[in-house]
Structures are given as C-alpha cells and as structure tokens.
Amino acid sequence: MKFIIQRDRLVQSVQDVMKAVTSRTTIPILTGIKIVASEEGVTLTGSDSDISIESFIPKEEDGDEIVEIKQAGAIVLQAKFFSEIVKKLPTDSVEISVENHLQTVIRSGKSEFNLNGLDAEEYPHLPQVEEENVFKIPTDLLKAMVRQTVFAVSTSETRPILTGVNWKVENGTLTCIATDSHRLALRKAQIETNASESYNVVIPGKSLSELSKILDDNNDLIDIVITENQVLFKAEHLLFFSRLLEGNYPDTSRLIPSDSKTDVVVNTKEFLQAIDRASLLAKEGRNNVVKLSTIDGGVIEISSNTPEIGKVVEEVQSKSVEGEELKISFSAKFMMDALKALEGSEITISFTGAMRPFIIKPLNDESILQLILPVRTY
Amino acid sequence: MKFIIQRDRLVQSVQDVMKAVTSRTTIPILTGIKIVASEEGVTLTGSDSDISIESFIPKEEDGDEIVEIKQAGAIVLQAKFFSEIVKKLPTDSVEISVENHLQTVIRSGKSEFNLNGLDAEEYPHLPQVEEENVFKIPTDLLKAMVRQTVFAVSTSETRPILTGVNWKVENGTLTCIATDSHRLALRKAQIETNASESYNVVIPGKSLSELSKILDDNNDLIDIVITENQVLFKAEHLLFFSRLLEGNYPDTSRLIPSDSKTDVVVNTKEFLQAIDRASLLAKEGRNNVVKLSTIDGGVIEISSNTPEIGKVVEEVQSKSVEGEELKISFSAKFMMDALKALEGSEITISFTGAMRPFIIKPLNDESILQLILPVRTY
Numbered sequence: 001m002k003f004i005i006q007r008d009r010l011v012q013s014v015q016d017v018m019k020a021v022t023s024r025t026t027i028p029i030l031t032g033i034k035i036v037a038s039e040e041g042v043t044l045t046g047s048d049s050d051i052s053i054e055s056f057i058p059k060e061e062d063g064d065e066i067v068e069i070k071q072a073g074a075i076v077l078q079a080k081f082f083s084e085i086v087k088k089l090p091t092d093s094v095e096i097s098v099e100n101h102l103q104t105v106i107r108s109g110k111s112e113f114n115l116n117g118l119d120a121e122e123y124p125h126l127p128q129v130e131e132e133n134v135f136k137i138p139t140d141l142l143k144a145m146v147r148q149t150v151f152a153v154s155t156s157e158t159r160p161i162l163t164g165v166n167w168k169v170e171n172g173t174l175t176c177i178a179t180d181s182h183r184l185a186l187r188k189a190q191i192e193t194n195a196s197e198s199y200n201v202v203i204p205g206k207s208l209s210e211l212s213k214i215l216d217d218n219n220d221l222i223d224i225v226i227t228e229n230q231v232l233f234k235a236e237h238l239l240f241f242s243r244l245l246e247g248n249y250p251d252t253s254r255l256i257p258s259d260s261k262t263d264v265v266v267n268t269k270e271f272l273q274a275i276d277r278a279s280l281l282a283k284e285g286r287n288n289v290v291k292l293s294t295i296d297g298g299v300i301e302i303s304s305n306t307p308e309i310g311k312v313v314e315e316v317q318s319k320s321v322e323g324e325e326l327k328i329s330f331s332a333k334f335m336m337d338a339l340k341a342l343e344g345s346e347i348t349i350s351f352t353g354a355m356r357p358f359i360i361k362p363l364n365d366e367s368i369l370q371l372i373l374p375v376r377t378y
Numbered sequence: 379m380k381f382i383i384q385r386d387r388l389v390q391s392v393q394d395v396m397k398a399v400t401s402r403t404t405i406p407i408l409t410g411i412k413i414v415a416s417e418e419g420v421t422l423t424g425s426d427s428d429i430s431i432e433s434f435i436p437k438e439e440d441g442d443e444i445v446e447i448k449q450a451g452a453i454v455l456q457a458k459f460f461s462e463i464v465k466k467l468p469t470d471s472v473e474i475s476v477e478n479h480l481q482t483v484i485r486s487g488k489s490e491f492n493l494n495g496l497d498a499e500e501y502p503h504l505p506q507v508e509e510e511n512v513f514k515i516p517t518d519l520l521k522a523m524v525r526q527t528v529f530a531v532s533t534s535e536t537r538p539i540l541t542g543v544n545w546k547v548e549n550g551t552l553t554c555i556a557t558d559s560h561r562l563a564l565r566k567a568q569i570e571t572n573a574s575e576s577y578n579v580v581i582p583g584k585s586l587s588e589l590s591k592i593l594d595d596n597n598d599l600i601d602i603v604i605t606e607n608q609v610l611f612k613a614e615h616l617l618f619f620s621r622l623l624e625g626n627y628p629d630t631s632r633l634i635p636s637d638s639k640t641d642v643v644v645n646t647k648e649f650l651q652a653i654d655r656a657s658l659l660a661k662e663g664r665n666n667v668v669k670l671s672t673i674d675g676g677v678i679e680i681s682s683n684t685p686e687i688g689k690v691v692e693e694v695q696s697k698s699v700e701g702e703e704l705k706i707s708f709s710a711k712f713m714m715d716a717l718k719a720l721e722g723s724e725i726t727i728s729f730t731g732a733m734r735p736f737i738i739k740p741l742n743d744e745s746i747l748q749l750i751l752p753v754r755t756y
Contacts, residue, residue, distance in 0.1 A: 078687065085655070088658065090655075114689045274468075277466050277491075280466065310491060312492070314490075317488075
C-alpha cells in the first residue's frame with residue numbers, strides 16, 4: 001500500500017472514524033483504524049462493535065486531486081497515535097506506505113514516522129446491510145430530531161431498552177421517543193419513503209449522539225436503512241452503522257394526557273432563566289426541585305427553599321393562564337432540558353393537576369412534545 | 379447595609395475575589411465573600427488564608443454612578459451561591475440589603491433571593507502591610523515574568539521551598555527564578571524603585587498564577603510591597619496579598635554553566651513543532667524523552683523510539699551549529715515548556731556535553747534563560 005494524500009482531508013476523516021474507536025475494548029484490533037487504498041480512493045474504518053464508521057476519501061473531487069494512489073493495499077494503525085500524528089504533520093501533503101511487512105511509514109516534509117501496523121485481514125467485517133428499504137431525511141432535520149429527544153434517554157442500565165430512542169416509521173411519518181420514566185421527549189416529522197413499510201426499532205442514545213457530532217449542518221438527504229438488528233445512516237462519503245437494542249419499547253402513548261386542567265403560555269427564554277435562577281438554591285435531592293404556583297394577574301411564581309442556605313422567589317408574567325389554580329413541584333433540571341430542546345419563542349405548558357404528568361409544547365406546533373412527571377413535595 | 383449596584387461591575391469584582399476562595403478550608407467563614415458598603419463604595423474580600431484579594435467598587439467613576447449607598451454596613455455571603463446568583467440576575471441593576479439580623483435580600487427585576495449571611499465581624503482581618511518600601515512594575519511585564527518562570531516550580535512538597543518562585547531585587551533589577559531541580563527558568567528586568575534596598579523572597583507559584591489571571595493586559599504600574607512574611611500587589615481598585623514561603627532558596631547561580639561546547643541556533647517554532655511530533659511516540663518514563671543529534675550540514679535530528687509502537691525521526695535545519703558534535707537526550711515536555719516561555723523567533727541552545735545541563739535563550743536577549751538537565755539514555 002502506498003498513497004499521497006491531502007493532510008486536511010485525512011485529518012477530517014480520521015476525526016470522523018475516531019468517534020467509533022474506544023480504547024476500552026476487549027478486541028485489540030478495534031483500537032486501530034483500518035486504512036484501505038483502492039483505485040477509487042482511500043477508505044478509513046473505525047468501530048467499537050456497537051458503532052462502526054466508514055469514511056471514504058475519493059481520488060478526485062471537483063477536478064482536484066485529493067489522493068494519489070501509488071499501490072493499492074490495506075493496513076490497520078493504532079488510532080490513538082495515528083490520529084495525533086496526522087494532526088501535527090508539518091506539510092499539506094502526506095505519504096503513507098506499508099514497507100517491510102506491516103511497518104508503515106508516514107512522511108511529511110522532514111518528518112518521518114515508522115508505525116507498527118496490524119494485519120487488515122484480521123479487522124472484523126462490517127455488517128452487510130440489504131438496501132431494499134430506504135427512507136431519506138435532511139441532515140439538519142435528523143440532527144434536530146436527535147437533539148430534541150436523546151437527552152431524555154435513561155442513563156441507568158436497570159432497563160436497558162430505555163437507554164435507546166424509539167424510532168417508529170408509519171404512514172410516512174417518523175416519530176422519535178425517549179424516556180427515562182421520569183420524563184419523556186417526543187418529536188415527529190414527515191419523511192421521504194418509497195416503501196409503505198413501517199418500522200419500530202430502538203437505537204442506542206450514544207449512537208445517535210455520536211452520529212449527530214459527525215454530520216455537518218446542511219440539508220443534504222441522509223439515507224437510512226433499517227434491518228433486523230442494525231441501522232445504517234448513509235451520507236456523502238460516510239457510512240454510520242449502529243446496532244439496535246433488543247426488546248420491546250414500552251407503549252408510551254398512554255402516558256401522555258389528552259386533556260388538561262391548567263394551561264399556561266409563557267415566553268420560553270424568560271421562563272427558562274427564572275427556572276435556572278430558582279434552581280441555584282434548590283438542592284433537595286439531586287434533581288433540584290422547584291415549585292411553580294399560579295398567582296393573581298397571570299403571574300407564575302417559581303420558588304425554591306433550602307433552609308440552611310436561603311430561598312428564592314421568581315415571578316414570570318405569563319401571556320395567558322387558563323383553567324384551575326395550581327401549585328406543583330418538579331425537577332428544574334428536567335424542565336431546563338425540555339425548554340432547551342424546544343424551538344419557538346413561546347411555549348404552552350398543560351397541567352392535569354399537581355400529581356399528574358404535564359406537557360410542554362411550542363405554541364401552535366404539534367410536532368414536538370416534552371413531558372415531565374411532577375415531584376410530590378406538598 | 380443597603381446599596382444598589384451595576385450588575386456587571388459586581389460580577390467582575392466577585393469573579394476576582396473568588397480566585398482566593400476555596401471550599402476546602404477548615405475556617406467556615408472563609409467559604410464566604412465579605413461585602414462592606416461605606417460612603418466611598420463597596421469592598422469585596424475573598425481569602426483562603428494563603429491568598430487574600432480585595433476588590434473595591436467606587437461609588438462613581440468618570441462621572442457615572444456605579445453604586446448608590448443607601449446604608450453603610452457589612453455582611454459575609456456564601457461565595458459559591460452568591461457568585462452564581464449575581465451572574466444570572468435578570469437586570470443591569472441589583473439591590474443588596476441586609477434585613478432582619480443577617481438575612482440578606484438580593485433583588486433584580488422580578489427576582490428575589492434571601493440568603494443566610496454570616497457576621498462580618500467574624501471575618502479575619504487582612505494583614506497590615508507597612509508601605510514604606512514599594513517598587514513598581516508595569517502589569518504586562520509582571521504577567522510576562524510570571525508566565526516565563528512559574529511553570530518550572532516544583533509540584534512536589536518534598537522540598538516545599540521549590541514550589542515557590544525566588545524573587546530577588548538588587549541594584550534596581552528584579553530577578554525571578556523557578557526550579558524543580560530538573561530544569562530552571564530565569565527572567566530579569568529593570569524596575570522602578572525609590573529605595574536602594576534589596577529583597578530575596580520566595581512567592582508561592584500558585585499565588586503568582588492566580589495573580590496573573592486577575593490582572594488585565596495593560597501597562598499600568600503595579601505597586602509591590604514586600605514585608606517579612608507577606609507580599610502585596612496593588613493595582614487600581616485591587617489588593618492582592620500572598621504569604622511568602624519560609625526558608626532559604628537554594629543558590630542556583632552555580633547550576634548555570636558559563637561556557638559551552640556546542641551552540642545551536644534554530645527557528646523557535648520549527649524546533650518546537652519537531653519536538654512536539656517526536657514526543658508523540660516517546661512514552662519511556664512519564665517525561666517523554668527524545669534524542670537530539672547534530673548531523674552533517676547543520677541539520678539537527680530529533681528522534682524517539684518505543685519498540686512496541688514505532689519510531690519517529692525529525693530533521694530541523696539549524697541557522698548555525700558551532701563546536702563539538704553532540705548526542706543528547708532530554709524531556710520533550712521540559713523542552714516544550716521552555717520554548718513556549720521564550721520570546722523571539724530564533725533561539726540559541728548552548729550545550730556543555732551530553733551529561734551537563736544546557737541553556738536555551740532567545741538570540742541576542744540576556745533577560746531570559748531556560749536550563750534543562752539531560753536524561754541519561756546512551
């Protein structure tokens with residue numbers, strides 16, 4: 001194997017596939033990055049066996065030569081060292097060649113690295129994914145849907161299925177749901193799909209977070225292929241594989257109340273900042289519980305009290321309050337997470353009593369919903 | 379106590395005095411910030427008993443009213459909560475008043491905090507410093523002198539005196555020296571001093587690092603007062619006290635070789651980057667040892683080798699090499715620290731053999747010197 005490549009493109013691809021590489025693996029070869037040079041260009045692969053990422057650097061792009069292939073071949077190099085080295089090389093162009101068995105030489109200007117490589121034949125094969133049923137979604141919408149739901153997955157392994165996000169496709173609509181059983185985030189959107197098929201799978205939250213970090217903010221379409229135990233996201237020159245979680249995701253539709261007793265409309269930013277300040281003195285339990293009360297004149301009072309430190313009272317002027325008076329306590333952290341995930345400058349919060357879950361939505365937007373279970377303090 | 383203050387000024391002063399506050403103190407009141415309102419303005423104080431910082435906010439500045447004093451008085455508030463609260467208050471103006479014994483109310487817009495204060499009478503008094511002998515130094519020069527020496531102090535408490543920087547004033551020259559016994563940094567400068575007196579003190583490295591963070595980059599003069607066991611730095615509206623380390627600083631002048639056998643002149647940045655790359659594969663011991671050899675044509679070769687990972691060879695074209703041929707090994711970390719501390723685009727490295735300390739200086743600049751002890755590997 002021998003090729004000369006533009007350093008910037010190599011650095012970018014290495015960074016992308018590094019997202020899948022972990023040093024805490026029991027399979028030694030997975031601490032490496034697989035490099036394959038072919039007539040078409042160079043392919044890099046990283047994997048931790050849950051997530052696998054493949055990044056392709058074409059020989060040419062828009063008439064520019066990016067890679068000059070001198071000899072096809074393959075090698076696996078230690079990811080930790082290889083990624084640090086390529087970042088710090090002195091010149092714009094890098095030569096990588098396998099010489100003398102698995103010894104790999106990296107040359108750039110007056111700098112020459114000799115790395116002990118591993119045999120690429122021993123690198124595990126990526127899953128073969130049948131691409132019969134594909135649906136498409138713009139990159140920025142995909143990133144938004146991940147951002148607006150993934151924070152609500154469970155971080156506890158008590159119920160492993162809740163560490164993933166439930167993706168359902170039905171009638172041309174993709175619905176993403178995450179819950180840790182104390183709160184729930186739901187986002188739906190229309191998608192492009194040729195098939196009339198429906199899916200119901202659970203994707204690990206960690207996979208979605210890593211995917212989101214790699215994708216640029218643009219509206220290029222991403223192809224999504226779902227199989228029995230894998231999901232594949234295909235962007236230009238990038239393949240992202242994740243395993244799916246096994247088991248049935250709980251039916252969350254019954255959790256979401258359909259009626260409400262008190263509806264409050266507030267400015268998102270003002271409300272978020274008031275919750276944030278009130279949480280400063282709310283150290284009861286680890287979730288920073290604050291109290292919310294409707295008071296006269298459409299004013300919402302947020303308060304918290306920790307006797308040994310002090311107390312805080314915040315008033316937020318609502319746009320409207322309809323229905324019954326209410327006093328309710330909830331986690332300030334969950335509320336702030338939910339508010340940050342919502343778009344729009346005004347939100348509706350719909351309560352069904354102090355002991356029932358409540359719903360937060362942007363005003364006049366049915367595509368996203370956040371649900372929080374209150375905390376019993378009264 | 380009651381006053382109304384501009385929030386931005388309060389936030390800035392709180393951040394400054396917070397640098398001296400630690401939660402790991404055995405004196406509970408030192409977890410607080412002391413606030414004193416007088417006819418002249420508001421004074422904040424933070425201290426961990428090693429470092430004490432006092433920041434003054436005047437009633438007026440350039441004709442602008444910054445503080446409106448309603449009633450003089452004093453209180454101590456929990457630093458952790460007070461600093462978080464002031465940062466997040468909603469309006470530009472903040473009212474702070476002590477009501478009902480030590481209960482302190484902070485009001486800003488529709489936000490109202492009640493904090494349990496502590497009695498300001500119980501806050502320790504800052505040291506009284508006689509200001510007879512003062513010398514002056516511009517802020518940016520002070521910051522440079524700290525930056526160029528403090529990294530070389532010892533982090534080990536085996537010889538506590540080496541955790542400080544030795545400041546010597548003699549004949550109108552300030553000399554700062556730090557060493558951890560494996561390397562040494564020295565910087566000197568002319569200073570403004572009225573007294574013909576001389577000093578020889580050791581200031582804790584941590585104090586100098588914190589001082590440097592607080593001071594803005596400008597050339598305003600800082601007054602420095604040295605007493606038997608304290609040093610006081612006085613900037614506008616800011617007092618910074620540090621205790622001095624007790625004991626005699628070792629005589630380092632004998633360590634610095636006066637002659638040399640090999641002198642090399644190189645471009646600082648090229649040399650630094652070559653060392654940085656060579657250190658990537660240098661994991662022998664924790665100090666990343668690299669080798670330097672003079673080879674033909676004024677070329678300097680930097681190399682390292684870790685058999686299980688690989689090896690690297692870097693070539694740097696020197697501006698000149700004079701004297702004997704040389705092979706020497708040293709810590710890449712110490713070399714990079716030293717190079718980053720130096721100013722100037724070209725440096726001279728003067729060696730006196732493979733087993734003797736060597737010196738790094740900017741070309742044609744005698745005010746700064748870095749010394750490194752080699753490592754025995756040949």
